[in-house]
Amino acid sequence: MSLTTTERSAVQGLSRPGLDRGLPPYSHELAWPEGLEPFKVVDDGSQGDPYAHYAWMRENAPVLRAHSPVSDVWFLSRFDDVRKAMRAPKVFSSQVVDPVPLTFLTLFDAPNHTRLRQVVAQAFTPKAIARFEDRIRDNANLYLDRMIARGGGDAVDDYAIPLSMSTISALLDVPAADFEKMKFWSDETFSYFGRLARNAPGTGTDEQSTFEFFAYLQDTMERLYAEANESVGGHIARMWKEGLLSEKEAKELCAFVFVAGHDTTTILLANAFRMYSEQPDLLARIRQSPEDANLFVEELARYRGTVQRVSRITTEEVEVAGVTIPKGAIVRLLPAAANRDSAKYPDGEQFDIDRDTSGHLGFGHGVHACLGAPLARLETRVTVELLAARLGSLALDPHQSIEYVRGNNLTNSGPEHLHVVLEKSNG
Amino acid sequence: MSKNEVTVIDREGSAQTIAWEPEQTLMEALRDNDLPVLASCGGTASCATCHVFVEKEVFDSLGERSEDELELLVEAEGYRECGSRLSCQIGFDSGLSGVTVTLAPED
Numbered sequence: 001m002s003l004t005t006t007e008r009s010a011v012q013g014l015s016r017p018g019l020d021r022g023l024p025p026y027s028h029e030l031a032w033p034e035g036l037e038p039f040k041v042v043d044d045g046s047q048g049d050p051y052a053h054y055a056w057m058r059e060n061a062p063v064l065r066a067h068s069p070v071s072d073v074w075f076l077s078r079f080d081d082v083r084k085a086m087r088a089p090k091v092f093s094s095q096v097v098d099p100v101p102l103t104f105l106t107l108f109d110a111p112n113h114t115r116l117r118q119v120v121a122q123a124f125t126p127k128a129i130a131r132f133e134d135r136i137r138d139n140a141n142l143y144l145d146r147m148i149a150r151g152g153g154d155a156v157d158d159y160a161i162p163l164s165m166s167t168i169s170a171l172l173d174v175p176a177a178d179f180e181k182m183k184f185w186s187d188e189t190f191s192y193f194g195r196l197a198r199n200a201p202g203t204g205t206d207e208q209s210t211f212e213f214f215a216y217l218q219d220t221m222e223r224l225y226a227e228a229n230e231s232v233g234g235h236i237a238r239m240w241k242e243g244l245l246s247e248k249e250a251k252e253l254c255a256f257v258f259v260a261g262h263d264t265t266t267i268l269l270a271n272a273f274r275m276y277s278e279q280p281d282l283l284a285r286i287r288q289s290p291e292d293a294n295l296f297v298e299e300l301a302r303y304r305g306t307v308q309r310v311s312r313i314t315t316e317e318v319e320v321a322g323v324t325i326p327k328g329a330i331v332r333l334l335p336a337a338a339n340r341d342s343a344k345y346p347d348g349e350q351f352d353i354d355r356d357t358s359g360h361l362g363f364g365h366g367v368h369a370c371l372g373a374p375l376a377r378l379e380t381r382v383t384v385e386l387l388a389a390r391l392g393s394l395a396l397d398p399h400q401s402i403e404y405v406r407g408n409n410l411t412n413s414g415p416e417h418l419h420v421v422l423e424k425s426n427g
Numbered sequence: 428m429s430k431n432e433v434t435v436i437d438r439e440g441s442a443q444t445i446a447w448e449p450e451q452t453l454m455e456a457l458r459d460n461d462l463p464v465l466a467s468c469g470g471t472a473s474c475a476t477c478h479v480f481v482e483k484e485v486f487d488s489l490g491e492r493s494e495d496e497l498e499l500l501v502e503a504e505g506y507r508e509c510g511s512r513l514s515c516q517i518g519f520d521s522g523l524s525g526v527t528v529t530l531a532p533e534d
Contacts, residue, residue: 087473087474087498087499090502110533111533111534114467114476114534118465121465121467122461127459363469365468365471365473366467366468366473366474367468367473367476369467369468369471369473369474370469373469374469
């Protein structure tokens, strides 16, 4: 049961051990406005679309301490603070779990981060990614054809998942005939990661599913190696067989590329549908000026980016916005909150494709900036162009509200289901 | 505009000449020619994984380093006060054809 504002104010007056040590009050001890649950480490369903929380945090608690059974977690929400932390990997370390339990790039500092990222980096440069544009466009048209024929559907299940899944599968050359199974494995692996690296609750089956996924990827890599395959998957397989990566590193890195490339893009693509529904005039604008699709994509990444919680651990005591965060503290940077900070982007809560979005944190910042950003940008640009070219109207289905991911990975936020009504363009 | 040629000395000391296209930053030219330049942040002057050394005359001919760039460089392995640059911050300039750049050690 939640406390009312008055009750919480009363709690604030009590003596607390935290305050005696100069620590700020916990999130659940603060006087959150009516209708806004205190921000929590693990979402209980009240943080699916967390922007109202973020707005309040930027204003009232830019360094928010939240209680969890394992440890305190500190959330940073202002642009300057998040950006600064992302630029200081020696103070805000990514190696939150030691030894690192999984070969996921987000869990490493240099030099291991550099070594492992180098293995896959060449495959994700804009030049390397551009080769996939035609295939992405063909697939996107196919999924959109089906939706238009039915008058609409779920932008997540019917479009974003198949498109992101078919794209990342092509990049790795992992067969993705069975999207449902791959989607299940991918989500379970992300949940397993969340449990190991973020103290998330897990699903109960995440470990078993993850090991099944790893076994499947190992078999796939054996095949890719035998074929001298040129995909990223083939490249990782060769690094493994040549002894530059261990078997564990190879299959986990492969899984990382798959999971990171799939889930994040799925949410961003679905959010592109959402923003067209909120600003329908943009359909005509982009139809007439397709080159403006890039503006749409950058503003989308600023305004409704996917990765919302980025985990770090402090290697020394550090002061942020007048608050002293102790050494060894778990800190979650909130780039999506930072991106709406009006101190950086005037009127930051407004979606405006004509604004200057430079410097946004929608694909991260610093040494851990999103490896797959060129791919996500490409898939989203193609989607934004196609929706404009092919649709006369796009609206949310008035009978079905948006369902949000509950975030077992404690990383991403966005729609899990977003039902839309589509009408094709007469043009 | 015609492209530049740049001589690159890698971390093992080997030299090679690459093409630098007019629409590229120096980092993009290095990366797209398969040199081991991680460019982790993608060119936003927010990491130092595209750190290079340029010759003194070239260094002097380039503009001042921004606060963001300098903040990262001074912490980077092998920082040189009059030679270190983030290659993502060096835009194409036909006057830079024929220069030599050296890849800095990795952190």
